[in-house]
Amino acid sequence: MGGILIVDDEKDIRDLVSDILEDEGYRTRTAENSARCMAAIEEEPPDLLILDIWLRDSAMDGIDILEHVKGNNPGIPVVIISGHGNIEIAVAAIKRGAYDFIEKPFNIDQLTVVIGRAMEASRLRRENRELRRSETAVPEMIGSSAAFQSLISDLGKVTRTNSRVMLTGPPGSGKELAARHIHARSPLRDGPFVCIACATVDPDSMDVTLFGEEKSGRVVKSGLLERAHGGMIFFDEISDMPMETQSKILRVLVDQPFQRVGGVDKVRVDLRVIASTARDLEDEIAAGRFREELYHRLNVVPIKVPPLESRLDDVPELARRFVEEFHRTQNLPKRRLSVEAEAFLQTLPWPGNVRQLRNVVERALILGPGEGEIGPGELRRREDSASGGDHMVLSGGMVTLPLREAREVFEHEYVTAQQRRFGGNVSRAASFAGISRSAFHRKLRTLGGG
Numbered sequence: 001m002g003g004i005l006i007v008d009d010e011k012d013i014r015d016l017v018s019d020i021l022e023d024e025g026y027r028t029r030t031a032e033n034s035a036r037c038m039a040a041i042e043e044e045p046p047d048l049l050i051l052d053i054w055l056r057d058s059a060m061d062g063i064d065i066l067e068h069v070k071g072n073n074p075g076i077p078v079v080i081i082s083g084h085g086n087i088e089i090a091v092a093a094i095k096r097g098a099y100d101f102i103e104k105p106f107n108i109d110q111l112t113v114v115i116g117r118a119m120e121a122s123r124l125r126r127e128n129r130e131l132r133r134s135e136t137a138v139p140e141m142i143g144s145s146a147a148f149q150s151l152i153s154d155l156g157k158v159t160r161t162n163s164r165v166m167l168t169g170p171p172g173s174g175k176e177l178a179a180r181h182i183h184a185r186s187p188l189r190d191g192p193f194v195c196i197a198c199a200t201v202d203p204d205s206m207d208v209t210l211f212g213e214e215k216s217g218r219v220v221k222s223g224l225l226e227r228a229h230g231g232m233i234f235f236d237e238i239s240d241m242p243m244e245t246q247s248k249i250l251r252v253l254v255d256q257p258f259q260r261v262g263g264v265d266k267v268r269v270d271l272r273v274i275a276s277t278a279r280d281l282e283d284e285i286a287a288g289r290f291r292e293e294l295y296h297r298l299n300v301v302p303i304k305v306p307p308l309e310s311r312l313d314d315v316p317e318l319a320r321r322f323v324e325e326f327h328r329t330q331n332l333p334k335r336r337l338s339v340e341a342e343a344f345l346q347t348l349p350w351p352g353n354v355r356q357l358r359n360v361v362e363r364a365l366i367l368g369p370g371e372g373e374i375g376p377g378e379l380r381r382r383e384d385s386a387s388g389g390d391h392m393v394l395s396g397g398m399v400t401l402p403l404r405e406a407r408e409v410f411e412h413e414y415v416t417a418q419q420r421r422f423g424g425n426v427s428r429a430a431s432f433a434g435i436s437r438s439a440f441h442r443k444l445r446t447l448g449g450g
Contacts (some may be wrong), residue, residue, distance in 0.1 A: 003027030004115070005046035007037045007065070008081070009056045013104070017111070024112055026119075034060035038068070042268075044421060045246065046074050048118055053114035063096060070097040071212070071219030071268065072226060075125060076120045141174070141181050142321055143314035145423075147306040151178070154303045159185040164253075166298050168275040169305030170357030175276040178305050179234045188343060189274055191231025194224050199240040206245045207261050214263030223260065225252065229269045238275040238298065239284050243291065250294045273298065276305075284424040308357060310349040312423055316342035318354060322361040337374045344376035347417040415443045 004026050008014045014030040029046070033055055040046070049069060053062035060068070066078050076443040080093040083104035099118045102111060104135075141152065158165050159182050167175040176195060183193045201209050212223030224233060235241065239298050241249070252258050253273065257266040275298045284290035297386040308315070319337055327334040350356055364378045419431040430440035 003029060003046055004048045004050060004119075005029050005031060005037070005040055006050045007034075007055070007062075008050075008052040009033065009054070009058070010052075012051070013081075014182060014212040017089065020108055020111065021115060024115075026115070034058035034065055037065055041069065041073065041076075045076060047076070047122055047163065048115065048117070049076055049078045051078055051080055053080060053093075064093065066096050066098055067219055068094060068265075069429065071222050072229075072415075075122070077122050079114060079118055085354060086149065119413045141177060141348075142317055142437050143311055144317065147310040147311040147312040148314055151303070156185075158182060158301050161301075162187075162272055164272070164298050164300040165274045166281075166302045167274065168302060169276075169278065170307050170353055171278050172353035173307050174220070174306045174354050175278075176234065176236055177233075178303070179274045179276065182274060183232045183234075183272075184364055186232070186272070188231050190233050191271075192228055193232050193234065194228035195234045195236055196224055197236045199237045201243075203242040203380070206242055208400055211248070212260040212263075212267070214260045214265075219263075221259065224256065225269050226267060228271045229369065230271065232272045232274060235273070235275040235298075237277055239279045239281060239290055240276045243289070246291045246294050250291060250297060252295075253297045276315070292400055310423070312346045312421060315345045315350075315357065317431045319345055320356055322358050326362055327364050332362075333368070333370045335365065335368065335374050338376070341374050341379055343421065344420040411443060421446070 004021055006014050006017050006021075006028055008017070008029070009032055011032070012297055014032065017348055018028040018030055029040055031040050035058070037051075038240050040058075041049075051062045051065060055061055062080060062082070069076055071079060077098065077099040080090075080101045081104060082089060082099045082101075093101050099115050099121065102114060122274070141148075142150070143152075155178060163240050165179075165182065167178055179195075180193060183189060191389070198206075208221060208223065210223050210225055212219065212226055212332060213221045235249075248258070248384065257268050259266060281290050281295050281299070285292045287296060316337070319342065323334060323337065326332040345357070345360075352359070366376050368374060415429075415433070419426065422428040422432070426444075427437050430437045433440060435443075
């Protein structure tokens with residue numbers, strides 16, 4: 001941030017206040033009118049703004065500047081000074097977000113006390129933001145599978161750039177986490193990360209949500225694009241964005257400045273854009289539901305986030321991490337998953353991907369006995385219905401079959417489960433099963449599993 005900016009149309013007042021504050025150890029800048037003030041803020045946002053109400057030869061008065069600053073840089077405290085002060089002006093300034101009001105001619109001690117308090121309040125707000133940011137640190141992306149390592153490699157390449165990224169993958173695969181991973185390791189990591197779930201925003205309010213709103217020349221709401229200034233905005237499931245809003249976003253990507261709903265002033269933002277989708281956007285374009293030019297603007301660097309189906313080796317590690325997370329955040333029992341439970345999780349279908357696995361672990365911890373290992377039985381009871389009914393439990397139903405048929409059912413389920421568990425790697429599946437690769441192949445062919 002850029003010290004204290006003093007805005008007053010009287011040079012003697014600017015110089016006096018500047019000298020006083022520099023003697024107190026502050027760095028100061030000055031501006032004599034609204035144009036110079038706005039240019040100084042755009043060049044380097046100040047830590048504090050001291051603002052005269054009445055400014056000669058200016059397009060904006062102090063109240064106008066105050067409202068503009070609070071709409072675009074709400075973290076900057078503003079102290080109003082005026083030689084024409086009265087209680088009505090003071091109340092109006094405070095209502096519009098001013099930190100305090102000082103009437104000319106001011107007392108030097110009063111000025112330094114108010115400025116000291118305002119700077120301290122600003123410092124505390126910054127510390128609180130940093131503390132909240134650290135408390136909501138991005139969860140670490142974990143895994144060791146080839147698919148996961150390929151994803152991490154791709155994400156690492158784009159963190160060092162400002163290029164737009166399109167993350168594709170099925171629901172629940174971790175696209176938002178991948179976007180946060182990029183932000184947390186990018187040059188913009190100290191700026192905000194703003195996520196908009198396009199599918200959850202009412203189409204009728206999408207424009208106000210994104211661009212903000214003005215009424216009668218006053219800012220009544222800042223949009224998400226403004227809040228993301230200096231950081232990153234993530235459009236989650238961009239295919240759900242209304243076509244009309246797509247056109248406006250396209251103009252922002254091309255021209256940068258935009259107008260709030262009902263406003264006339266141009267708003268400039270500096271941010272990085274990442275988008276995600278579970279749909280094939282080329283199919284959406286062909287169907288007339290997505291704008292082709294917007295697709296090409298966003299799809300500069302396409303990165304696929306793999307489904308859990310492609311990274312079953314990571315399932316045990318993810319499950320253990322979820323146990324630790326729920327113990328830390330919800331005080332649920334810190335139970336260990338048995339080896340059998342981890343192996344069982346690797347054999348299940350995961351149409352809901354990582355999100356589904358997280359839910360399974362959470363339910364087991366909530367509904368379980370609270371101690372001892374988590375066995376496959378607890379996970380099986382919870383997950384049989386979620387697997388769509390197409391997964392045969394090894395120990396169920398076979399008691400009604402003759403031995404030969406039961407053995408065939410078991411072997412079929414066993415070899416296909418092991419093949420699935422190890423991602424189709426027959427050598428690893430055969431090694432675990434304790435038979436040769438060729439014997440495992442024969443079992444697959446004989447039992448119709450491959």
